[in-house]
Amino acid sequence: MASVAIERLGKRFGATTVLEGVDLAIPDGAFAVFVGPSGCGKSTLLRLIAGLERPTEGVIRFGERDVTALEPRERDIAMVFQSYALYPHLTVRENLAFGLKLKKLPPREIDARVAEGSRMLGLDALLERMPKQLSGGQRQRVAMGRAIVRRPGLFLFDEPLSNLDAALRGQVRVEIRKLHESLGTTSIYVTHDQVEAMTLADVMFVLNRGRVEQFGAPLDVYARPKTRFVAGFLGSPSMNFLDGTLAFEEGAWSVEVAGQRILLGEKSFGGLVRGRAVTVGVRPHDLTVERVPFGGLALTLTFVEELGGESYAYAFVDGSPFVVRLEERVSVKAGDTLHVAVAADRVHLFDRETGLSLRC
Amino acid sequence: MLAARLLAFGVATFALLVSTLAGASPVRLWHAYRGEEQRALEALVASGAAGEVELLAVPSDAFAAKLGAAIPLGEGPDLFIDAHERLGDYVRQGLVAELPFDPAAFAPSAVRGVTLAGRTYGIPLSRKCVALYVNRDLVLSHPEWLEDLASSVRSPLASGYVLLAYENRSAYYHAPWLTAFGGELLAEGDRFGFVGERAERSLELAKNWLDRGWVPSNADGALVAQLFRSGRAAFAISGPWLAGDLHSESLRYDVVPLPKVRVTGLVMRPMLTIEAVMASPRGARRPEALKLATWLASREAAGERMRRAHVVSARTDVELPADPVLRGFSAAADSAVPMPTSTAMRAVWEPSEKAIRKVLNGTLDPRSALREAQRRFDDVRRPPPPPASRTPLVIAIGAALIAAALALVRRARDPVFRAEVRASVPAYRYVIHAALVLVLLVFGPLCAGAAISLTAGRPGDSVYVGLANFWAILSARGGPLFASGSFYCVLAVTVAWTLLNVACHLALGLTLGVLLSRPVLRMKAVYRVLLILPWAVPSYVTALAWKGMFHRQFGAVTALLLRARAFGVDVEPIDWFARFSTAFAANVATNVWLGFPFMMVVTMAAMTSLPREVLEAAEVDGATRWQRFTKIVVPLVRPSMIPAVALGAVWTFNMFNVVFLVSGGEPDGQTDILVSEAYRWAFTRQAQYGYAAAYSVLIFGLLFGATRLSDWFRRKAPL
Known part of the structure; x- marks a missing residue:
């Protein structure tokens, strides 16, 4: 068991900077998720932690131990790869036992661990098969089993579910979380899927362009995104963004967007300067439909998506796409005008230049 | 006007045609000359003194094979120029006809060289042998005795210099040392001559020279040429071919006959090769061919050749030019011994050279080495196995054919098989040409090789001997199974x-x-x-x-x-x-x-x-x-x-x-492996094609078996 601490970590491939000044800390026993769009450096960060790549600068510590210069095998880790990376010439049993044999554990211990691991993952019937005789889900389990039987101090998952179909993915996601709860081993999980990130993480790190944009408990990050990027990346459908100008009238703050006004209330907070150019962010879920137009936006709908329980209404505001989630069956259709409002504390404000939230 | 021109043209063409048809085709002459010698021959032929001639230069290593292939079909040359030592083979194969000439004007050794069983087969043109090259910068005087070579050098030779450069491991170059003790490589009655006290003493002397550091070890022709050309050898024993290499102006050298050996008082007599113009049976019947041959060997042509190509003539009535190198070789040729024409000579080289090498390396004393060489010679010259009855072969082939026919009939009656064949007829159309090529280029030669392995004797007069070749190989020809050179020994080396x-x-x-x-x-x-x-x-x-x-x-x-x-x-x-x-x-x-x-x-x-x-x-x-x-x-x-x-x-x-x-x-x-051993039986040991083919069949069998076995193993233990 180990906590993970990373300081000023950087990685360059030739002239390309993949990671820059990454600082992060993962407490012992936590399930950490690195999430971000493709090319954000999350996989590279995981490979640096695994020791499969060498950092250009910075330090990686497991607990008190500086592992920056250590080989992967000296780091006491186990990794589940995206392609599962099973040894194609070995049976499932031999795959599971491979790392244990290298450790020169006594054969009885190896058998016991393999039995335990295969029971946990339901691999008992597959032990004598070759990897090519297994389905994708079964291979994924073997890859996890191979990690579990080694009882490492740290589990690393590199997009382990991306090669599974959607139904299986949800199921395995739950199993991974359960396994983590029963084993309690520190885990780092890399994904580009925000659902996996939100559901699995104790602590979530959102990466963008080689930097950690924000970290914290998933719901915190979701509710209080520090940057426009995080705000836009998390949530589906993603947040609506509108350019506007701050105004203060009749003792209340508001944002003027294309001649309309979004009210922010009377409470003042740092960064509220009259006339400041801002980007307003509103999640489709936070909008409510107003029968009487008051302090909200009037939308001319271009398209309505009915999903049964809910529907999404699409419009353009000042040239930017805008989505509204309609809770119950509101009977609207394309061409209708809809008045929507948003609670003042659900309005996200970002500096238009820096993209930083004004609320923090 | 035009009509007149056309008429004239037609008449001229007709005249040309008639003259071509009436006049016999030109005399065809094959040779293996290059460089100066080729130019000299071309000049002689171009002078037109002997009518119309069609010249063809054939590579020397393919010469005998091409003659053997062409002449029996009537396609070959009327005349050809070749070395006399091949006459034995040519006479046996009927490639050469008797060619009488007046021997008075020729060197007796040259006449002896072209005479087989009292008949002359070719008119001698030139004589070639080795002589002693002397580097005048290093040597004071031309020594008369071999033993004086060391004392005739101006100053002690520095390291990197040698006294006498010659190919000491070659039997051809050892022959002069042997003749200085009165020995010969091939004795009367085609017996192995390189044995006995004379041979031993010649080897002791050569070894002595090597041990003193007077001659370079393991020298081949290139090394001898390099040492002498660069001025690092005081003396060299080599033939006219070395002179062709010595164009550098800075090197001052003489060529003299080989010296005498003091212990015996005898001259070191090199082996003499006589180049003669020979006639194929067809050529011998054509007067114009005989006229050309006589003219090529004439005094006039010999003088011309000597001036142009610097070769020693076989005639004694030609005035020698002032060229000292030519005079040196001429004197050397006078004392040289013609190479034996017997086909047994071909079996002499390999055992002799092995013996020479062993003695020079110090691995064996001369007596044992030479006895071993004699045994090898006798082994190679052993009589071929007696002809065997063909009945077992015929029965075996017949049985195999009947079995194949029966199997075919049984398959053909199977309706499934017939349907499959019908269905795949279009496919066969696409592969038939490839299959034919395979049969022609792979299976054909394979079967021909296998057939040869059942015969013995030289090409032309081979006889069917059944499995005698295989038996001889597998029983190590009656010797110990793991003796050096036995099949099992070579197989072990090959496997290792x-x-x-x-x-x-x-x-x-x-x-x-x-x-x-x-x-x-x-x-x-x-x-x-x-x-x-x-x-x-x-x-x-x-x-x-x-x-x-x-x-x-x-x-x-x-x-x-x-x-x-x-x-x-x-x-x-x-x-x-x-x-x-x-x-x-x-x-x-x-x-x-x-x-x-x-x-x-x-x-x-x-x-x-x-x-x-x-x-x-x-x-x-x-x-x-x-x-x-x-x-x-x-x-x-x-x-x-x-x-x-x-x-x-x-x-x-x-x-x-x-x-x-x-x-x-x-x-x-x-260090020979099976294939190189097979090669030696085919091409250096009396052309025992049957025996070599049996080797090849055994190699094929071994490899075939080994691949089948490894396939079987792989199927048994798949990955």
Whole structure:
């Protein structure tokens, strides 16, 4: 068991900077998720932690131990790869036992661990098969089993579910979380899927362009995104963004967007300067439909998506796409005008230049 | 006007046609001359003194084979110019007709050379033999006695210089030493002559000269030429071909006849080759051909040839030009002994040279070495097995045909099989030409070779002997089963050679292939090209280069070893080809150099299909670099490597080039492998094609069996 601490970590491939000044800390026993769009450096960060790549600068510590210069095998880790990376010439049993044999554990211990691991993952019937005789889900389990039987101090998952179909993915996601709860081993999980990130993480790190944009408990990050990027990346459908100008009238703050006004209330907070150019962010879920137009936006709908329980209404505001989630069956259709409002504390404000939230 | 021109043209054409038809076709003359000699002959023919002649230059090493193929079909030349020592063969094959001439004007030795059983087969043109080259810068006077060579040098020779450069391991060059003791290579009645006290004493003398450091060890023609040309040899024994190499103005040299040996008082008499113009049976019936032959051997033509080509004439009535080199060779030729024309001579060279090498290397005393040589000669000259009855063969073939026919009939009655055949008829149409080519180029020769293995005797008069050849091979011709040169001994060497080579190929190829597949390696493409280079160079070029590197005195390997002395390591130059272990090692080194790129390329190809994540998984799982290699890389590339290893094993098993060119079977044929042994039986030991073919059939059987066996193993234990 180990906590993970990373300081000023950087990685360059030739002239390309993949990671820059990454600082992060993962407490012992936590399930950490690195999430971000493709090319954000999350996989590279995981490979640096695994020791499969060498950092250009910075330090990686497991607990008190500086592992920056250590080989992967000296780091006491186990990794589940995206392609599962099973040894194609070995049976499932031999795959599971491979790392244990290298450790020169006594054969009885190896058998016991393999039995335990295969029971946990339901691999008992597959032990004598070759990897090519297994389905994708079964291979994924073997890859996890191979990690579990080694009882490492740290589990690393590199997009382990991306090669599974959607139904299986949800199921395995739950199993991974359960396994983590029963084993309690520190885990780092890399994904580009925000659902996996939100559901699995104790602590979530959102990466963008080689930097950690924000970290914290998933719901915190979701509710209080520090940057426009995080705000836009998390949530589906993603947040609506509108350019506007701050105004203060009749003792209340508001944002003027294309001649309309979004009210922010009377409470003042740092960064509220009259006339400041801002980007307003509103999640489709936070909008409510107003029968009487008051302090909200009037939308001319271009398209309505009915999903049964809910529907999404699409419009353009000042040239930017805008989505509204309609809770119950509101009977609207394309061409209708809809008045929507948003609670003042659900309005996200970002500096238009820096993209930083004004609320923090 | 136009009509008149056309008429004139027509008349001229007709006249030409008539004259061509009426006049006989030109006399066809084949020769193997190059350079000056070719130009001299062309000039003589062009002078027109002997009518119309069609000249054809044939490469000398293919000369006899081409004559043998063309003349019996009536396609060959009317006349040809060749060395007299082949006459024995030509007469036996009926390729040459008797050609009487007046011997009065010719050197008696030259006349003796072209005379077989009292008949003359060809008119002598020129005489060629070796003589003593003297470097005037190093030598004071021309010594009369061999023993005085050392004292006739101006000052003691520095290191890197030799007193006498000659190819001391060649029987041809040893012959003068032998004649100085009154010996001869081939005795009366086609017996082996290089045996007995005279031969022993000649060998002792040659060994003595080698031990004193007066002659270079392991010298071949190139080395002798190089030493003398660069002024590092006081004397050299060589033929006119060396003079052609000595165009440099700075070297002042003379050519004189070989000296006398003081212990016997006899002259060292070299072997004489007489070039004669010979007539094919057809040519002998054409007066114009005989006229051309007579004219080519005439005094006038001989003088012309001597002036232009600087060759010693076979005539004694030609005035010698002032050229001192020519005069030297002329004097040397007067004392030379004509090479025997008997076909038995061909069986003399190999055993004699083996004996000479053994004595010079100090591995055997002269008496035992020469006795062994005589045994080898007698072994090669042993009478062919008696003709066998063809009945068993006929019965076997008949039984096989009947069995095949029965099987075919049974299949043909099977309706499923018939339907399948009908369905695949269009497919056969696409492969039929390939199948025909295979039958013609592969199966045909294979069957012909197998058929030859059932015969004995020389080409032209072979007889069916059944399995006698196989029996002789497998019973080691009655000798001990594991004697040197026996089938089993050679087989053991071949197997060891194959295993060792393939193991080294695999180890080196796998290592380099894995190294070159590393993604972090810089300049990968450069290394890859450099490492594939040995494969791209023709193997015989590589083999000859490596043979040069292993030369005891002048090779690069020796130079490297001597460098080690600078570091306080005491090493002596190794005579690589004197012992089995070192000669074998030199062969293996050469072949490993030639063979590893193939394994490397196969490994690299296999490595590209290796998933990177699997290797990383092993790394995370705790495998060291070595464990990743042995437990992951090797098992995963194994399926691609197995066919490559099988191919490599077959190639190595039959790697004739390296063995033949690098060690040449030395010492004493011990490093010969089965194919090179088969080659020797076919081409250096009395053309025993049947015996050699039996060897080949055995090799085929062994390889076929081995591949079947390995397939069976692979099926039994699939990956």
